Amino acid sequence: MDFLDEAIVKAKDMFSVAKKKTGEAVAIGKQKYDIASIENRLNKSYVALGKICYESFKNDEAASDEIKALISQIESEINEIELAKEEIVRIKGGRICAECGAAVGENSAFCSHCGAKLIFTE
Ligand SMILES: [Zn+2]
Structure with a gap:
């Protein structure tokens, strides 16, 4: 085998290795995509x-301390979201009904949702 033949054999080997590595990378990429997709579904579950x-344990006094702590955290986060939504209403110039929490017009005397008389707090 002369120098040129050896060079051709080496080049073919290198090409074969590169082709195999590319095939592996594509197969691994597909598996990683599948894992991410399944993890997304798992998180939704x-x-x-x-x-x-949460619905089942929120009023359960016998729930474990770990569950009670998470329920308390969830309730705190729900409250934070409500406060942020109320702030958006205020920024837009509206007010919140103290009775039902509905957004009401700036100049309304009664809540358009529950009919409660609106009290100015500021
Ligand atoms: Zn109301």
Whole structure:
């Protein structure tokens, strides 16, 4: 085998290795994409289960301390979201009904949702 033949064999080997590595990279990429997709579905399942557990345990005095702590955290976060939504209403010039929490017009005397008389707090 002369120098040129050896060079051709080496080049073919290198090409074969590169082709194999590319094939592996594509196959691994597909598996990683599948894992990410399954993890996304798994997280949605956990959230759905968590909501069911929250509803089931939120008034359960016998729930474990860990569950009670998470329920307390969830209630705090729900409250934070409500406060942020109310702030958006205020920024837009509206007010919140103290009775039902609905957004009401700046000059309304009664809540358009529950009919309660609106009290100015500022
Ligand atoms: Zn109301």
